[in-house]
Amino acid sequence: MKTSLLFVEPPHNFWFVMGEYLSPPSTLLILAGYIERELPEVDIDIVDCQADRLNWEGLERYIQSANPSIVLTSGYTTNAYAVARTCEIAKRVNEDIVTIVGGIHFSFTPDESLQTYPEIDYIVRGEGEQTVVNLIKTLQRKGKISGIKGISYRLNERIIQNPSRPLIENLDSLPFPAYHLVEKNLKHYHFTMMAGRNNRYMVLEGARGCEHHCSFCTQWNHWGGRWRTKSAKRIADEIEFLHNTYGGVFLWLADDHMRLDIRGRQLYEELKKRPCKEDIMLFFQSRTDDVATNPDLVGKLRQVGMYWIMVGVENDSEETLKEYKKGTKTSDAYATMKILRDHDIFSHAMFVIGARRDTHESIERLRQYSMDLAPDFAIYTALTPLPGTVYYEKAKKNGWIEDTNYTNYDMAHAIMPTEILTKKEVQEELWRCYKTFYGSVTKNISGIFSKNKLKRTLYRHMTGQFVLEKFRRLI
Ligand code: B12
Ligand code: SF4
Numbered sequence: 017m018k019t020s021l022l023f024v025e026p027p028h029n030f031w032f033v034m035g036e037y038l039s040p041p042s043t044l045l046i047l048a049g050y051i052e053r054e055l056p057e058v059d060i061d062i063v064d065c066q067a068d069r070l071n072w073e074g075l076e077r078y079i080q081s082a083n084p085s086i087v088l089t090s091g092y093t094t095n096a097y098a099v100a101r102t103c104e105i106a107k108r109v110n111e112d113i114v115t116i117v118g119g120i121h122f123s124f125t126p127d128e129s130l131q132t133y134p135e136i137d138y139i140v141r142g143e144g145e146q147t148v149v150n151l152i153k154t155l156q157r158k159g160k161i162s163g164i165k166g167i168s169y170r171l172n173e174r175i176i177q178n179p180s181r182p183l184i185e186n187l188d189s190l191p192f193p194a195y196h197l198v199e200k201n202l203k204h205y206h207f208t209m210m211a212g213r214n215n216r217y218m219v220l221e222g223a224r225g226c227e228h229h230c231s232f233c234t235q236w237n238h239w240g241g242r243w244r245t246k247s248a249k250r251i252a253d254e255i256e257f258l259h260n261t262y263g264g265v266f267l268w269l270a271d272d273h274m275r276l277d278i279r280g281r282q283l284y285e286e287l288k289k290r291p292c293k294e295d296i297m298l299f300f301q302s303r304t305d306d307v308a309t310n311p312d313l314v315g316k317l318r319q320v321g322m323y324w325i326m327v328g329v330e331n332d333s334e335e336t337l338k339e340y341k342k343g344t345k346t347s348d349a350y351a352t353m354k355i356l357r358d359h360d361i362f363s364h365a366m367f368v369i370g371a372r373r374d375t376h377e378s379i380e381r382l383r384q385y386s387m388d389l390a391p392d393f394a395i396y397t398a399l400t401p402l403p404g405t406v407y408y409e410k411a412k413k414n415g416w417i418e419d420t421n422y423t424n425y426d427m428a429h430a431i432m433p434t435e436i437l438t439k440k441e442v443q444e445e446l447w448r449c450y451k452t453f454y455g456s457v458t459k460n461i462s463g464i465f466s467k468n469k470l471k472r473t474l475y476r477h478m479t480g481q482f483v484l485e486k487f488r489r490l491i
Contacts, residue, residue, distance in 0.1 A: 019156055020059040022084035023048055023197075024106075026098040027065040027072060028091065032486050033395060033428055035477045037207040038066055042219035042270060043090045043119065045193035050145040053191045055152060060197065067201035072105065079109045086152065090119040093402050094426040096129075103135040114155060118144045120234050121422075124404030126168035130175045139168040142238065143224075145190065147181050183224075183239070187246045192254055193220065195262055202262055209477040210324065211266030211297055218264035222251040222279075223271040228303070230328075231341050232368065234404040235272040243273055248282035252290055259292040266297045274302040274325075280313035287320035296321040304329060304348035311355045318359045324470075326364040327352055332385035333378065336371045341406075346385070353389050362470045365391035369449065370399035370442045372416075374434040379445045383452045393474055396449035397427035398442055429490060440491065447487040454478045 025041035041064050048060050063070065063078050070078060079087065087106040091099040099122070103115035118140035122129050126139045140147045147166035154164055161169060166181035184190070195202065195218065207217045223246065225239025246254075258264035274280075287293050298321045307314055307327060314325075329349045331337055337344060349365070356363040367386055369379050386394050401411040402425060411417050416432045418439050424431065430442035437445065454460065454475075463475030478484070 017085070018057070018059060019055075019086065019152065020082070020084045021048075021051065021061070021086050021088060021152070022079065022082050023060070023062040024075065024079075024087060024089040024102050025062070025064040025066060026089060026091065026095070026102045027070065027075065028095045028098040029423070029426075031426060031428070032481070033483060034207075035209040035481045035483070036213075037209070037217070038205050039207075039217070040064075040195070040198060040201075040205045040219055042193065042221075044088070045195055045198065046190070046221060047088070047090075047118075047144050047148060048197055049191040049194035051149060051152070052194055054149045058152065060194075062194075062197045064198055064201055067198070067204050072101065075102065076105050076109060079106055079113075083110065084113060086114045086116060086155070088116045088118075088148070090117065091121065092119060093121040093422050094424075096121050096125075096422045100129075100133040100135065103133065103137075107135045114138070116140060116148065116151065118148070120238050120402075120404060123238060124234070126177060127175050130168060130170055134170075137169065141166050141168060141177075142180060142240070143183055146184065183242065183244065185244075187221075187224065187244055188250045190246075192257055195258065199262075207266055207268075209473060210299065212473065215265040215297065216263050217266045217268065218258050218262065219268045219270055220251075220254050220258060221270040222246055222254075223273065223275070226273040228273070228343055229341050229406075230343075231339070231406040231410075232399060232402070233272075234402050237404050243275065245271075245275065245279055248279050248286045251279075251283060252286035255287070255296065255298070256290050256292050259296055265295060266299070268299045269301070272301060274300045274306055276302065276306050276310040276313045276317075280310055280317060284313065284316040284320055287317075290320075293320040297324070298322045299324045299326070301326045301328075303327065303344060304352040305344045307355055308348040308351035311351075311358075314355050314361065315359045318361055322361065324362040324364060325356060326366065329365045329386075329389065329391075330368045331371070332382050336373070339371060339373075340368070349389055353391055356391075362393065363391040364393040364395070365389060367394065367396045367449070368399050369396060369445055370430060370432060370434060370437075372435050374442075374445075375436045376441075376445065379449070383449055386449070386453060392468075392471060394449075394453045396446055396453075398430040398446050400425050400427050400429075400431050428487070443491045447484070447491060450484050450487050454484060 023044040089102045106113045116138045122139045123141040168177045205217045225243050226236040227243045401408040419431045430439045433439045466472050
């Protein structure tokens, strides 16, 4: 019988902090593109429950009518239950459907997840492409599962962890993401606050991983503590392809770490040759030390469409930055804000509250620091013990975790107390951060009527979507 795969982007919550958006299921598209190339005889379908507005009953009907041999799905920690529920539904429809899951959360919790969710057959740990192809081929020929690197599964009530698979050395060898499989939904993908309702939003990957080791972050650990990049030419080709073929305008680079120092110049040289540079809006994530030490490259990349940069400022206290193993300094954050302002790039700063030593006073200092830095957009998050982080191990060992409901691991919910503050007080402080930054009537009015279009959109969003009120309700 022909193998048919159904990739499922399950129904899940939206992140209210960033307002109204609909994201393409980027991970699934990247995996599907690879499988399509390696196993052309296999049928591949993707159902995106967000774009198709399918609830759980709708998904069940979809799986019934598609009747796939394998269901594959993915989600990070906050969506872990949605992934498990998808597998449960697949098994209810037909217990012969094989269920495969992957991604950061499941890579770090194979024992726990296989024990808790009998409906998951296989977990693909770490980098997915080669492992999933190997697994599908082995299932097709009913071969030996024990020889497949990078998977975890159940065998006679035991949980087996096969050895890990080495990483792909040349990321240029990966195909483009399979956006053609969600072509009917392309017109729906958007990010209102960041690019307006009518600009097509797409995600692409330029690099994987990070060579830093921040204690609250899963990414370096997930990708083996290494940073690998595609070549600048390949990244520019992918940008051009998404723009010219599908009309992608707002392009979010999934890279955790931009590394201007290594590829800033080449990216500029490549993109300046491409006509699409006039039309695209690129979003990158960076470290403050990377921006601070490469001001000239930031200016150059602005000329080829880089219009929004998110940086992890995290904290005002050098001590806390050390505790987080961040490796940046507060002076880097001041330099970054100035460079972004000077080059007319929208500055988006991330802050973390809830470190063990945090008190009302230290969080107040962080608030004042963030006001002082004055980024265009500030997001405050609560320190979250995500499985796979150094912080998680420490917090678990010390009994700091008060909320074990993964749905709340979205960084908007407080999960742990500090030495002084209760969990509820951390939640209150988080709301106060937003209130300080976005709660001033005069600042809001000037934001709403700002000459800068991005700023106008942002302030309309923060007031119109009642973000402050939503944070207050979490207390
Ligand atoms: C784009 C993006 C978004 C988009 C939406 C993404 C989407 N398509 O739905 C937006 C902006 C909306 C978003 C929102 C949020 N995000 Co986000 N996001 C990303 C980002 C930058 C890229 C995702 C991506 O496309 N990655 C590329 C793919 C290829 O990598 P991958 O998913 O790991 O997949 C590989 C393997 O893991 C494996 N694999 C993964 N799944 C599967 C499944 C199968 C079946 C198999 C075989 C293999 C496999 O194979 C893949 C290829 O090798 C990532 C960072 C990152 N680099 O991943 C953060 C990231 C996933 N987000 C994160 C978070 C926390 C959030 C939010 C909670 C907000 C926040 N506080 O930042 C919300 C939650 C929204 C929600 N409720 O779903 C965290 C998750 C941390 C964690 N461990 O849970 C990340 C890792 C950022 C970070 N640095 O910490 N996000
Ligand atoms: S937070 Fe950023 S710099 Fe730190 S390890 Fe994660 S990706 Fe790297």
